[in-house]
Amino acid sequence: MSSTKTPFSFARLLALLWKETLQILRDPSVLLVAMGLPLIFIVIYGYGISMDLERIPVAVAIEEPGPAGDAIRGDFTHSPWFDPVFTTSRTEAERLMASHEVVAVLEIPAGFSRDMARGDAQLGLTINAVDAQTATIIRTYVTGALQTRGASAALTSGTSDAVTVTAWSWFNEGAGILAPLHLYPPVGLTTIATLLWAS
Structure with missing residues (x-):
């Protein structure tokens, strides 16, 4: 059997557009699903949700004062990404993280x-890794701060790779399970509403 191609017809296209327009006018919910929900998602994901972190509370335990500690103190103090708390002992810094006053501890031993x-x-x-994605971002920010001009110059001291950063992740299993629960109801309601309107 030989098949014949149907030529494109603007008249048919206009008729289809007119039919869909009448359908939308008869059932405005179609317009809401087709245009309203995408616009809502664009606003939520474009303006309401951001992966950028600002004013991260970090404890900096400077157990040995010196040029490196002074450089790190200066860089973290003037950085827009951190809200640093400086201590002289790791024990005090860990206490701050245990009480959720900070989310990370940087130690100069x-x-x-x-x-x-x-x-x-x-x-x-040391990073509070209840939220693994946030912990990864914090680690990247801290590593980047240590590579700034002041800290990098003080930490290398003319030698390459003189300093390495050893990271640990603290994880509270109970908090890790419960923390995202407040996100589930809005997502579920949005999905259910979308399915109901589309049906």
Whole structure:
């Protein structure tokens, strides 16, 4: 059997558009589903949801004062991304994180200058990882802050890779399960409403 192609017809296109227009006028909910919901999602995802973090509460435990500690203090203080709290002990910094006053702890340990001179110094970074995605973003921000001009110059001291950042993630299993629950009802209601309007 041979098939013949039907030529494109503007008249048929206009007739189809007119039919759909009449359908929308008879049932305005079709217009709401077709145009209203996408616009709502654009507003929510475009303006209401942002993956950028600002004023991240971070405890900086400077157990050994020195040029590196001063540079890190200055960079974190003047950064728009962090709201730093400076302490002189890791114990105090961990207490702040346990009480949810901060979400991360950056530690400059005792003996840091000596280890940096030998080329094997380590900075400790502990992150509250209840939200794994947020923890990853915080780690990226902190690492980026340590690569700024002031901190980077103080931490390298003329040697390449003089300092490494060792990161740990703290995770509260109970909080990790319960934390996202407040997000489920809006998502479920939106999905159900979409299905009902489309049916």
